[in-house]
Amino acid sequence: MEEKRATKSSIAIFPLYNYPLFTEKNCIENNIILALEKSKIAIKDRDIFVIAQKIVSKSEGRIVDGKSVDVSSVALEIAIRNGFDPIQVQLAIRESTKILRTDRVLITVTKNGMVCNFSGVDKSNILEGYYVLLPENPDYSAQRIREFLEKETGKKIAVIISDTQGRPWRRGGMNIAIGSSGVDAFRYNKGRQDLYGRELKRSTICQIDEIAAAAEHMMGQGSEGYPVIIVRGVQYDSEHCESASDVPRDEKEDLFR
Template identity: 40%
Template sequence: MTIELIGLNKIPIIDGKESIAKIIIEAIKSQKIEVKDQDIILIAETLIAKCEENIVDLNKVIPSDEAIKISKKTKKDPKIVEVIIQESNEIIAVGPDFIISETKEGFVCANAGIDESNVKEGFATPIPENPDESARTIKEELEEITGKKIAIIITDTQGRAFRNGAVGVSIGCAGINPLWQRKGEKDLYGRELQTTEIAIGDELASAASLLMGQANEGIPVVIIRGISYFKDIENDNAHIKTLLRSKERDIFRNIKNSYE
Protein backbone atom coordinates (compact mmCIF):
# COMPACT_ATOMS: atom_id res chain seq x y z
CA MET A 1 0.00 0.00 0.00
CA THR A 2 1.24 3.47 -0.87
CA ILE A 3 -0.06 6.57 0.91
CA GLU A 4 0.41 9.99 -0.65
CA LEU A 5 0.66 13.25 1.31
CA ILE A 6 0.08 16.45 -0.67
CA GLY A 7 0.74 19.78 1.03
CA LEU A 8 -1.15 22.83 -0.26
CA ASN A 9 1.40 25.64 -0.26
CA LYS A 10 -0.59 28.12 -2.33
CA ILE A 11 -2.82 29.27 0.50
CA PRO A 12 -2.54 33.02 1.27
CA ILE A 13 -2.26 34.55 4.73
CA ILE A 14 -5.81 35.09 5.98
CA ASP A 15 -6.77 38.25 7.86
CA GLY A 16 -10.57 38.06 7.87
CA LYS A 17 -13.60 35.88 7.39
CA GLU A 18 -13.18 33.58 4.38
CA SER A 19 -14.65 30.39 2.93
CA ILE A 20 -12.13 27.66 3.69
CA ALA A 21 -13.59 25.41 1.00
CA LYS A 22 -13.06 28.08 -1.67
CA ILE A 23 -9.53 28.78 -0.41
CA ILE A 24 -8.71 25.07 -0.68
CA ILE A 25 -10.18 24.82 -4.19
CA GLU A 26 -8.14 27.82 -5.36
CA ALA A 27 -4.96 26.33 -3.88
CA ILE A 28 -5.64 22.97 -5.54
CA LYS A 29 -6.14 24.67 -8.90
CA SER A 30 -2.94 26.68 -8.46
CA GLN A 31 -0.98 23.49 -7.82
CA LYS A 32 -2.63 21.80 -10.80
CA ILE A 33 -4.02 18.90 -8.80
CA GLU A 34 -7.57 17.76 -8.14
CA VAL A 35 -9.67 16.30 -5.35
CA LYS A 36 -10.35 12.58 -5.64
CA ASP A 37 -12.85 10.24 -4.01
CA GLN A 38 -11.69 9.06 -0.56
CA ASP A 39 -9.24 11.94 -0.13
CA ILE A 40 -8.81 12.92 3.50
CA ILE A 41 -8.18 16.66 3.83
CA LEU A 42 -6.47 17.81 7.02
CA ILE A 43 -6.68 21.48 8.00
CA ALA A 44 -4.68 23.27 10.70
CA GLU A 45 -6.86 24.80 13.40
CA THR A 46 -5.14 28.19 13.01
CA LEU A 47 -6.55 28.49 9.48
CA ILE A 48 -10.00 27.60 10.84
CA ALA A 49 -9.67 30.25 13.56
CA LYS A 50 -8.66 32.96 11.10
CA CYS A 51 -11.38 32.17 8.58
CA GLU A 52 -14.02 32.03 11.33
CA GLU A 53 -12.56 35.18 12.95
CA ASN A 54 -12.14 33.27 16.20
CA ILE A 55 -9.18 35.38 17.32
CA VAL A 56 -8.51 37.00 20.69
CA ASP A 57 -7.11 40.54 20.89
CA LEU A 58 -4.86 40.28 23.95
CA ASN A 59 -4.82 44.07 24.33
CA LYS A 60 -8.49 43.89 25.30
CA VAL A 61 -8.05 41.13 27.90
CA ILE A 62 -8.21 42.13 31.57
CA PRO A 63 -6.52 39.51 33.80
CA SER A 64 -8.45 38.29 36.83
CA ASP A 65 -6.89 37.78 40.26
CA GLU A 66 -6.67 34.07 39.53
CA ALA A 67 -4.88 34.71 36.23
CA ILE A 68 -2.36 36.99 37.92
CA LYS A 69 -1.73 34.39 40.62
CA ILE A 70 -1.19 31.60 38.08
CA SER A 71 0.98 33.82 35.87
CA LYS A 72 3.43 34.35 38.73
CA LYS A 73 3.87 30.59 39.05
CA THR A 74 4.08 29.85 35.34
CA LYS A 75 5.90 33.03 34.22
CA LYS A 76 3.25 33.39 31.52
CA ASP A 77 1.64 36.64 30.42
CA PRO A 78 -1.37 37.13 32.74
CA LYS A 79 -3.48 38.04 29.70
CA ILE A 80 -2.74 34.67 28.10
CA VAL A 81 -3.50 32.97 31.41
CA GLU A 82 -6.84 34.76 31.55
CA VAL A 83 -7.71 33.53 28.04
CA ILE A 84 -6.73 29.98 29.09
CA ILE A 85 -9.06 30.23 32.09
CA GLN A 86 -11.91 31.55 29.95
CA GLU A 87 -11.47 28.73 27.43
CA SER A 88 -11.38 26.00 30.10
CA ASN A 89 -13.94 23.98 32.00
CA GLU A 90 -11.32 23.09 34.59
CA ILE A 91 -7.71 23.90 35.44
CA ILE A 92 -6.19 20.50 36.19
CA ALA A 93 -2.53 21.25 36.95
CA VAL A 94 -0.20 24.24 37.02
CA GLY A 95 3.56 23.85 36.66
CA PRO A 96 6.58 26.13 36.34
CA ASP A 97 5.90 26.81 32.65
CA PHE A 98 2.62 25.09 31.80
CA ILE A 99 -1.08 24.96 32.54
CA ILE A 100 -2.97 21.73 31.93
CA SER A 101 -6.70 22.22 31.55
CA GLU A 102 -9.85 20.67 30.19
CA THR A 103 -11.12 22.92 27.42
CA LYS A 104 -14.74 23.80 26.76
CA GLU A 105 -14.69 21.14 24.03
CA GLY A 106 -13.47 18.49 26.50
CA PHE A 107 -9.84 18.25 25.36
CA VAL A 108 -7.27 17.87 28.12
CA CYS A 109 -4.17 19.70 26.91
CA ALA A 110 -1.61 22.36 27.69
CA ASN A 111 -2.75 25.99 27.82
CA ALA A 112 -6.30 25.14 26.62
CA GLY A 113 -4.92 24.89 23.10
CA ILE A 114 -4.36 28.67 22.93
CA ASP A 115 -1.93 29.40 20.10
CA GLU A 116 0.11 32.57 19.54
CA SER A 117 2.04 31.28 16.53
CA ASN A 118 1.18 32.12 12.91
CA VAL A 119 -1.02 35.00 14.01
CA LYS A 120 -0.33 38.73 14.31
CA GLU A 121 1.58 40.05 17.33
CA GLY A 122 -0.76 40.71 20.24
CA PHE A 123 -3.34 38.16 19.14
CA ALA A 124 -4.02 34.49 19.94
CA THR A 125 -6.23 31.77 18.51
CA PRO A 126 -8.27 29.43 20.70
CA ILE A 127 -9.51 26.02 19.60
CA PRO A 128 -12.50 26.38 17.23
CA GLU A 129 -15.81 26.71 19.07
CA ASN A 130 -17.25 23.63 17.34
CA PRO A 131 -14.51 21.78 15.42
CA ASP A 132 -16.83 19.02 14.19
CA GLU A 133 -19.32 21.53 12.81
CA SER A 134 -16.51 23.45 11.12
CA ALA A 135 -15.27 20.22 9.53
CA ARG A 136 -18.78 19.23 8.45
CA THR A 137 -19.41 22.59 6.77
CA ILE A 138 -16.12 22.40 4.85
CA LYS A 139 -16.81 18.80 3.82
CA GLU A 140 -20.27 19.60 2.49
CA GLU A 141 -19.04 22.63 0.54
CA LEU A 142 -16.08 20.78 -0.98
CA GLU A 143 -18.22 17.78 -1.93
CA GLU A 144 -20.74 20.07 -3.58
CA ILE A 145 -18.01 21.84 -5.56
CA THR A 146 -16.02 18.73 -6.54
CA GLY A 147 -18.64 15.99 -6.62
CA LYS A 148 -16.19 13.75 -4.71
CA LYS A 149 -16.70 11.80 -1.49
CA ILE A 150 -14.11 13.00 1.02
CA ALA A 151 -13.39 13.32 4.73
CA ILE A 152 -12.13 16.27 6.78
CA ILE A 153 -9.92 16.34 9.86
CA ILE A 154 -9.05 19.52 11.76
CA THR A 155 -5.63 19.28 13.38
CA ASP A 156 -3.80 20.85 16.28
CA THR A 157 -0.39 20.34 17.84
CA GLN A 158 -0.33 19.05 21.40
CA GLY A 159 2.06 17.44 23.85
CA ARG A 160 1.59 14.00 25.36
CA ALA A 161 1.68 12.80 28.94
CA PHE A 162 5.04 11.27 29.94
CA ARG A 163 6.77 12.18 26.65
CA ASN A 164 8.65 15.23 25.42
CA GLY A 165 7.73 17.01 22.21
CA ALA A 166 4.49 17.80 20.43
CA VAL A 167 2.68 15.91 17.68
CA GLY A 168 -0.27 16.55 15.40
CA VAL A 169 -3.64 15.46 16.80
CA SER A 170 -7.20 15.60 15.52
CA ILE A 171 -9.64 17.99 17.20
CA GLY A 172 -12.49 17.87 14.69
CA CYS A 173 -13.70 15.54 11.98
CA ALA A 174 -16.38 14.92 9.39
CA GLY A 175 -16.98 11.82 7.30
CA ILE A 176 -14.46 9.69 9.15
CA ASN A 177 -14.35 7.81 12.46
CA PRO A 178 -11.45 9.24 14.49
CA LEU A 179 -11.39 6.01 16.53
CA TRP A 180 -11.14 2.76 14.56
CA GLN A 181 -12.61 -0.18 16.44
CA ARG A 182 -10.80 -3.37 15.39
CA LYS A 183 -12.12 -5.68 18.09
CA GLY A 184 -13.07 -9.04 16.59
CA GLU A 185 -10.55 -8.91 13.76
CA LYS A 186 -7.76 -11.51 13.57
CA ASP A 187 -4.02 -10.97 14.05
CA LEU A 188 -1.32 -12.67 11.96
CA TYR A 189 -1.69 -15.86 14.00
CA GLY A 190 -5.46 -16.00 13.75
CA ARG A 191 -6.10 -14.78 17.29
CA GLU A 192 -9.13 -12.54 17.72
CA LEU A 193 -8.41 -8.97 18.81
CA GLN A 194 -10.14 -8.25 22.10
CA THR A 195 -9.71 -4.55 22.84
CA THR A 196 -7.82 -2.97 19.93
CA GLU A 197 -8.81 0.63 19.19
CA ILE A 198 -6.76 2.79 16.82
CA ALA A 199 -6.76 6.58 17.19
CA ILE A 200 -6.71 6.86 13.42
CA GLY A 201 -7.68 10.55 13.50
CA ASP A 202 -4.54 11.34 15.50
CA GLU A 203 -2.35 9.09 13.34
CA LEU A 204 -3.50 10.89 10.18
CA ALA A 205 -3.08 14.30 11.87
CA SER A 206 0.44 13.38 12.91
CA ALA A 207 1.28 12.29 9.37
CA ALA A 208 -0.02 15.60 7.99
CA SER A 209 2.04 17.45 10.58
CA LEU A 210 5.20 16.22 8.84
CA LEU A 211 4.35 18.64 6.03
CA MET A 212 2.51 21.33 8.00
CA GLY A 213 5.42 21.86 10.37
CA GLN A 214 5.37 24.30 13.30
CA ALA A 215 7.18 27.36 11.97
CA ASN A 216 7.11 29.15 8.61
CA GLU A 217 6.36 26.19 6.34
CA GLY A 218 3.13 27.83 5.17
CA ILE A 219 1.28 24.54 4.58
CA PRO A 220 -1.95 24.63 6.63
CA VAL A 221 -3.75 22.04 4.50
CA VAL A 222 -2.63 18.52 3.59
CA ILE A 223 -4.40 15.93 1.47
CA ILE A 224 -3.82 12.29 2.42
CA ARG A 225 -4.58 9.95 -0.45
CA GLY A 226 -4.48 6.18 -0.86
CA ILE A 227 -5.85 5.01 2.50
CA SER A 228 -6.94 1.47 1.56
CA TYR A 229 -9.19 1.14 4.63
CA PHE A 230 -11.15 4.35 3.95
CA LYS A 231 -14.44 2.40 3.76
CA ASP A 232 -13.73 0.87 7.18
CA ILE A 233 -13.50 4.26 8.87
CA GLU A 234 -15.96 6.24 6.75
CA ASN A 235 -18.85 7.62 8.79
CA ASP A 236 -20.96 10.70 8.06
CA ASN A 237 -22.17 10.77 11.69
CA ALA A 238 -18.73 10.63 13.31
CA HIS A 239 -17.60 13.13 15.93
CA ILE A 240 -14.31 13.84 17.67
CA LYS A 241 -15.63 13.14 21.18
CA THR A 242 -15.24 9.43 20.38
CA LEU A 243 -11.53 9.98 21.10
CA LEU A 244 -12.05 11.68 24.44
CA ARG A 245 -11.81 9.55 27.57
CA SER A 246 -14.48 10.41 30.10
CA LYS A 247 -13.44 12.02 33.36
CA GLU A 248 -14.70 8.94 35.23
CA ARG A 249 -12.31 6.74 33.24
CA ASP A 250 -9.38 9.15 33.43
CA ILE A 251 -7.27 7.11 35.84
CA PHE A 252 -4.45 9.64 35.98
CA ARG A 253 -6.71 12.50 37.02
CA ASN A 254 -8.46 10.25 39.53
CA ILE A 255 -5.16 9.09 41.02
CA LYS A 256 -4.02 12.72 41.33
CA ASN A 257 -7.24 13.68 43.09
CA SER A 258 -7.08 10.67 45.42
CA TYR A 259 -3.80 11.97 46.87
CA GLU A 260 -5.05 15.52 47.44
Protein backbone atom coordinates (compact mmCIF):
# COMPACT_ATOMS: atom_id res chain seq x y z
CA MET A 1 0.00 0.00 0.00
CA GLU A 2 1.35 3.42 -0.92
CA GLU A 3 2.19 5.81 1.90
CA LYS A 4 0.25 9.07 2.11
CA ARG A 5 2.26 11.97 3.49
CA ALA A 6 0.65 15.33 4.14
CA THR A 7 2.54 18.33 2.83
CA LYS A 8 3.73 20.68 5.57
CA SER A 9 5.54 23.99 5.46
CA SER A 10 8.67 24.66 7.48
CA ILE A 11 8.67 26.13 10.97
CA ALA A 12 10.80 29.12 12.04
CA ILE A 13 11.77 29.79 15.66
CA PHE A 14 13.60 33.00 16.50
CA PRO A 15 14.19 35.15 19.59
CA LEU A 16 12.87 38.64 20.11
CA TYR A 17 16.08 40.62 20.43
CA ASN A 18 16.31 43.89 22.39
CA TYR A 19 13.84 42.80 25.05
CA PRO A 20 14.92 44.67 28.22
CA LEU A 21 15.90 42.73 31.32
CA PHE A 22 14.32 44.16 34.43
CA THR A 23 13.62 43.25 38.04
CA GLU A 24 10.78 45.60 38.90
CA LYS A 25 7.12 45.64 38.02
CA ASN A 26 6.78 46.74 34.42
CA CYS A 27 4.54 46.60 31.35
CA ILE A 28 5.49 43.49 29.42
CA GLU A 29 3.22 44.34 26.49
CA ASN A 30 4.89 47.69 25.78
CA ASN A 31 8.32 46.12 26.17
CA ILE A 32 7.47 43.55 23.49
CA ILE A 33 6.24 46.24 21.09
CA LEU A 34 9.39 48.32 21.65
CA ALA A 35 11.59 45.27 21.11
CA LEU A 36 9.74 44.44 17.88
CA GLU A 37 10.34 47.96 16.61
CA LYS A 38 14.03 47.93 17.55
CA SER A 39 14.51 44.49 16.02
CA LYS A 40 12.58 45.48 12.88
CA ILE A 41 10.53 42.28 13.08
CA ALA A 42 7.29 42.30 11.08
CA ILE A 43 4.70 40.11 12.79
CA LYS A 44 2.57 37.84 10.62
CA ASP A 45 -0.87 36.32 11.18
CA ARG A 46 -0.74 33.13 13.27
CA ASP A 47 2.67 33.88 14.74
CA ILE A 48 3.00 32.43 18.23
CA PHE A 49 4.71 34.34 21.03
CA VAL A 50 6.20 31.99 23.62
CA ILE A 51 6.98 34.04 26.72
CA ALA A 52 9.01 32.91 29.72
CA GLN A 53 6.93 32.72 32.86
CA LYS A 54 9.50 34.63 34.86
CA ILE A 55 9.15 37.92 33.00
CA VAL A 56 5.38 37.64 33.22
CA SER A 57 5.61 37.08 36.97
CA LYS A 58 8.01 40.00 37.34
CA SER A 59 5.75 42.28 35.32
CA GLU A 60 2.82 41.36 37.56
CA GLY A 61 4.72 41.96 40.78
CA ARG A 62 4.92 38.28 41.73
CA ILE A 63 8.26 38.76 43.49
CA VAL A 64 8.77 38.13 47.20
CA ASP A 65 11.56 39.40 49.42
CA GLY A 66 12.69 36.41 51.46
CA LYS A 67 13.15 38.64 54.53
CA SER A 68 9.38 39.17 54.65
CA VAL A 69 8.57 35.45 54.92
CA ASP A 70 7.87 33.77 58.25
CA VAL A 71 8.81 30.08 58.05
CA SER A 72 6.38 27.70 59.76
CA SER A 73 7.40 24.62 61.71
CA VAL A 74 5.96 22.42 58.94
CA ALA A 75 8.03 24.15 56.26
CA LEU A 76 11.14 24.04 58.44
CA GLU A 77 10.78 20.30 59.05
CA ILE A 78 10.42 19.58 55.32
CA ALA A 79 13.39 21.82 54.53
CA ILE A 80 15.71 20.29 57.14
CA ARG A 81 14.77 16.73 56.21
CA ASN A 82 15.53 17.30 52.52
CA GLY A 83 18.16 20.03 52.57
CA PHE A 84 15.78 22.54 50.98
CA ASP A 85 15.62 26.31 51.31
CA PRO A 86 13.11 26.90 54.18
CA ILE A 87 11.80 30.12 52.65
CA GLN A 88 11.21 28.47 49.28
CA VAL A 89 9.38 25.63 51.03
CA GLN A 90 7.18 28.08 52.93
CA LEU A 91 6.28 29.97 49.76
CA ALA A 92 5.56 26.69 47.96
CA ILE A 93 3.14 25.70 50.72
CA ARG A 94 1.52 29.13 50.62
CA GLU A 95 1.00 28.91 46.85
CA SER A 96 -0.47 25.39 46.97
CA THR A 97 -3.84 23.84 47.68
CA LYS A 98 -2.42 20.40 48.43
CA ILE A 99 0.95 18.82 49.21
CA LEU A 100 1.49 15.48 47.46
CA ARG A 101 5.12 14.52 48.19
CA THR A 102 7.74 15.78 50.64
CA ASP A 103 10.52 13.19 50.30
CA ARG A 104 13.41 14.31 48.05
CA VAL A 105 10.97 16.59 46.25
CA LEU A 106 8.17 18.96 47.22
CA ILE A 107 5.34 18.16 44.84
CA THR A 108 2.25 20.29 45.24
CA VAL A 109 -1.01 21.15 43.54
CA THR A 110 -1.02 24.86 42.79
CA LYS A 111 -4.02 27.13 43.07
CA ASN A 112 -4.36 26.84 39.28
CA GLY A 113 -4.48 23.05 39.43
CA MET A 114 -0.96 22.34 38.17
CA VAL A 115 1.05 19.55 39.78
CA CYS A 116 4.68 20.63 40.04
CA ASN A 117 7.72 20.95 42.26
CA PHE A 118 7.73 23.76 44.86
CA SER A 119 4.51 25.21 43.40
CA GLY A 120 6.71 26.71 40.70
CA VAL A 121 8.45 29.00 43.23
CA ASP A 122 11.91 29.80 41.88
CA LYS A 123 14.95 31.84 42.91
CA SER A 124 17.03 31.72 39.72
CA ASN A 125 17.46 34.74 37.42
CA ILE A 126 16.39 37.08 40.21
CA LEU A 127 18.24 39.24 42.72
CA GLU A 128 19.78 37.41 45.68
CA GLY A 129 17.29 36.86 48.49
CA TYR A 130 14.21 37.23 46.28
CA TYR A 131 11.80 34.59 45.00
CA VAL A 132 9.55 34.50 41.94
CA LEU A 133 6.04 33.05 42.11
CA LEU A 134 3.99 31.80 39.18
CA PRO A 135 1.46 34.24 37.69
CA GLU A 136 -1.83 34.10 39.56
CA ASN A 137 -3.75 33.31 36.38
CA PRO A 138 -1.41 32.42 33.49
CA ASP A 139 -4.24 31.97 30.98
CA TYR A 140 -5.54 35.45 31.72
CA SER A 141 -2.02 36.85 31.46
CA ALA A 142 -1.64 35.22 28.03
CA GLN A 143 -5.02 36.57 26.92
CA ARG A 144 -4.20 40.10 28.08
CA ILE A 145 -0.86 40.09 26.26
CA ARG A 146 -2.39 38.59 23.10
CA GLU A 147 -5.20 41.14 22.91
CA PHE A 148 -2.76 44.03 23.38
CA LEU A 149 -0.34 42.75 20.74
CA GLU A 150 -3.16 42.07 18.26
CA LYS A 151 -4.44 45.61 18.71
CA GLU A 152 -0.98 47.11 18.24
CA THR A 153 0.13 44.94 15.30
CA GLY A 154 -3.18 44.32 13.56
CA LYS A 155 -2.32 40.63 13.30
CA LYS A 156 -4.07 37.53 14.61
CA ILE A 157 -1.59 35.82 16.91
CA ALA A 158 -1.33 33.38 19.80
CA VAL A 159 0.50 33.62 23.13
CA ILE A 160 1.93 30.82 25.25
CA ILE A 161 3.46 31.38 28.69
CA SER A 162 6.04 28.70 29.37
CA ASP A 163 7.90 27.29 32.35
CA THR A 164 10.42 24.49 32.74
CA GLN A 165 9.20 21.60 34.88
CA GLY A 166 10.43 18.13 35.70
CA ARG A 167 8.76 14.86 34.73
CA PRO A 168 8.23 11.99 37.17
CA TRP A 169 9.25 9.19 34.82
CA ARG A 170 11.96 10.88 32.75
CA ARG A 171 15.16 12.66 33.67
CA GLY A 172 15.60 16.32 32.91
CA GLY A 173 13.22 19.23 32.83
CA MET A 174 11.21 20.37 29.84
CA ASN A 175 9.54 23.60 28.80
CA ILE A 176 5.75 23.33 29.02
CA ALA A 177 2.83 25.71 28.61
CA ILE A 178 1.33 27.04 31.84
CA GLY A 179 -0.80 29.70 30.14
CA SER A 180 -2.15 30.15 26.63
CA SER A 181 -4.49 32.20 24.49
CA GLY A 182 -5.36 32.12 20.80
CA VAL A 183 -4.21 28.53 20.32
CA ASP A 184 -5.99 25.39 21.46
CA ALA A 185 -4.27 23.32 24.09
CA PHE A 186 -4.82 20.14 22.07
CA ARG A 187 -4.71 18.96 18.49
CA TYR A 188 -7.22 16.19 17.83
CA ASN A 189 -6.21 13.69 15.17
CA LYS A 190 -9.23 11.41 15.55
CA GLY A 191 -10.79 10.80 12.14
CA ARG A 192 -7.64 11.68 10.21
CA GLN A 193 -5.77 9.09 8.18
CA ASP A 194 -2.39 7.62 9.05
CA LEU A 195 0.40 7.01 6.51
CA TYR A 196 -1.38 3.93 5.18
CA GLY A 197 -4.85 5.40 4.88
CA ARG A 198 -6.23 3.95 8.11
CA GLU A 199 -8.49 6.16 10.18
CA LEU A 200 -7.07 7.24 13.53
CA LYS A 201 -9.48 6.21 16.29
CA ARG A 202 -7.84 8.25 19.04
CA SER A 203 -4.92 10.63 19.07
CA THR A 204 -4.78 13.79 21.16
CA ILE A 205 -1.61 15.87 21.11
CA CYS A 206 -0.88 18.65 23.60
CA GLN A 207 0.22 21.11 20.94
CA ILE A 208 0.95 24.00 23.32
CA ASP A 209 3.48 21.87 25.23
CA GLU A 210 5.11 20.88 21.94
CA ILE A 211 5.42 24.51 20.89
CA ALA A 212 6.75 25.57 24.30
CA ALA A 213 9.36 22.80 24.21
CA ALA A 214 10.50 23.80 20.73
CA ALA A 215 10.84 27.45 21.77
CA GLU A 216 13.07 26.55 24.72
CA HIS A 217 15.92 25.71 22.35
CA MET A 218 16.15 29.44 21.56
CA MET A 219 15.06 30.73 24.95
CA GLY A 220 17.64 28.89 27.05
CA GLN A 221 17.85 28.53 30.82
CA GLY A 222 20.85 30.62 31.78
CA SER A 223 22.45 33.86 30.64
CA GLU A 224 21.10 33.66 27.08
CA GLY A 225 18.50 36.26 28.04
CA TYR A 226 15.86 35.63 25.35
CA PRO A 227 12.60 35.45 27.31
CA VAL A 228 10.35 36.04 24.29
CA ILE A 229 10.43 33.66 21.34
CA ILE A 230 8.43 33.88 18.11
CA VAL A 231 7.34 30.64 16.47
CA ARG A 232 6.17 30.90 12.88
CA GLY A 233 4.68 28.34 10.51
CA VAL A 234 2.97 25.98 12.97
CA GLN A 235 -0.38 24.74 11.66
CA TYR A 236 -2.23 24.90 14.96
CA ASP A 237 -5.87 24.47 15.90
CA SER A 238 -7.70 27.32 17.60
CA GLU A 239 -11.41 26.60 17.34
CA HIS A 240 -11.98 24.66 20.57
CA CYS A 241 -11.26 27.52 23.02
CA GLU A 242 -9.08 25.29 25.21
CA SER A 243 -6.20 26.72 27.19
CA ALA A 244 -3.33 25.57 29.40
CA SER A 245 -5.63 25.25 32.41
CA ASP A 246 -7.39 22.39 30.58
CA VAL A 247 -4.19 20.32 30.35
CA PRO A 248 -3.71 18.98 33.92
CA ARG A 249 -5.62 15.76 34.48
CA ASP A 250 -8.39 15.67 37.05
CA GLU A 251 -7.42 13.74 40.15
CA LYS A 252 -9.76 10.88 39.18
CA GLU A 253 -7.88 10.53 35.86
CA ASP A 254 -4.41 10.90 37.35
CA LEU A 255 -2.75 7.49 37.69
CA PHE A 256 0.03 8.82 39.91
CA ARG A 257 -1.91 10.58 42.66
